[in-house]
Amino acid sequence: MKDHYPNPGFLSFEEGKVNGKVHWKSPSNIALVKYWGKYGMQFPKNASLSMTLSKANTQTSIEYYSTQKKPTREFYFSGEENDAFASRVWKFIDSVEPVFPFIKHLNLKIETSNSFPHSAGIASSASAMSALALCLVDMEKNILGTLDNDYEFEKKASYIARLGSGSACRSIYGGYGLWGQAKSVHLDSDNKFAIPYNEGIHPFFHYLKDAILIVDDSQKEVSSSMGHSLMDDHPYSDDRVAQADHNLLELAQALKAGDQNVFIKIVENEALSLHALMMTSDPWFLLLKPNTLAILNKIRQFREKTGKFVAFTLDAGPNVHLLYSQNDEVEIQAFINNELRPLCFNQQIIFDETGGGPQKII
Numbered sequence: 001m002k003d004h005y006p007n008p009g010f011l012s013f014e015e016g017k018v019n020g021k022v023h024w025k026s027p028s029n030i031a032l033v034k035y036w037g038k039y040g041m042q043f044p045k046n047a048s049l050s051m052t053l054s055k056a057n058t059q060t061s062i063e064y065y066s067t068q069k070k071p072t073r074e075f076y077f078s079g080e081e082n083d084a085f086a087s088r089v090w091k092f093i094d095s096v097e098p099v100f101p102f103i104k105h106l107n108l109k110i111e112t113s114n115s116f117p118h119s120a121g122i123a124s125s126a127s128a129m130s131a132l133a134l135c136l137v138d139m140e141k142n143i144l145g146t147l148d149n150d151y152e153f154e155k156k157a158s159y160i161a162r163l164g165s166g167s168a169c170r171s172i173y174g175g176y177g178l179w180g181q182a183k184s185v186h187l188d189s190d191n192k193f194a195i196p197y198n199e200g201i202h203p204f205f206h207y208l209k210d211a212i213l214i215v216d217d218s219q220k221e222v223s224s225s226m227g228h229s230l231m232d233d234h235p236y237s238d239d240r241v242a243q244a245d246h247n248l249l250e251l252a253q254a255l256k257a258g259d260q261n262v263f264i265k266i267v268e269n270e271a272l273s274l275h276a277l278m279m280t281s282d283p284w285f286l287l288l289k290p291n292t293l294a295i296l297n298k299i300r301q302f303r304e305k306t307g308k309f310v311a312f313t314l315d316a317g318p319n320v321h322l323l324y325s326q327n328d329e330v331e332i333q334a335f336i337n338n339e340l341r342p343l344c345f346n347q348q349i350i351f352d353e354t355g356g357g358p359q360k361i362i
């Protein structure tokens, strides 16, 4: 980590001389080509591509105050103390101290909250870790006067977010994000950080709707770190990397050509392949619920009947993301409300869409 981002090794601040507040809102993202399997310091086994969301986001602020005493730390989630989240956050902050050496001289107060209910079963680590990374990088900018160019700022934020949760590095950019080395798709692609992937995208794909159909709102049965580690000795591990590389290239071309059929084919293949990998690992995991399967079948029937552009994708859980075009909003929302909503837990749906990326609040 130090090799990539060296900073002054020794810093000392007078009591209260350095103080301020940073505050960011950062979105979640949904992978179209999935990251599944990692090595070393959170490097992906294959490159992934995602769409950044808008409504599902995390807001995080950090207040800091330099001290020569033992620094104090406070953490609040939705205005309340939360030991489980606090220990994850402080562990992460300690781990990035080699990159941000000023951290150990500061009293820190972190406040964070999600726009969506924590129990909705949608992954919050991408929005949470990207918001935290943006705050840390912004503190560096304020304190050391570095990173005044947006490209360097975002690249470092993405690098730091990756260390917190791999998929979080893609949330730093609006539109589409590409993470992992895939030179045939983009020469600047890198395993250490994500890059925006928005140049030359066909207007049809500039903006998509994403209805997140909540089939089950319980906590994930398999943590993503467990899931990634199951890929280490997975019998299909090498083939998965080859499949992801192939899918990524085809999807990248479809996004540029505006090819809706190829988009649907790849995105649904990636979703089902992710779950197939979980079902065929040792131990196996089966996260799809009966209503997930019912929803997937209804989506396919609707597409066959109407010829409309609808594509599903899945995270490592039972909830379904339904992607569609704004042009078909009325008809597809009627389909969702009549046929899919009754299959959702407590009829819960989050209507999200392509987002423009993180926002600095303070």
Ligand code: PMV
Binding pocket: 030, 031, 033, 034, 035, 036, 048, 123, 125, 165, 166, 167, 168, 224, 225, 274, 315, 316
């Ligand atoms: O970032 P992690 O370690 O929570 O892994 C995310 C894995 C998937 O959500 C299943 C796929 C992805 O690329 O986001």
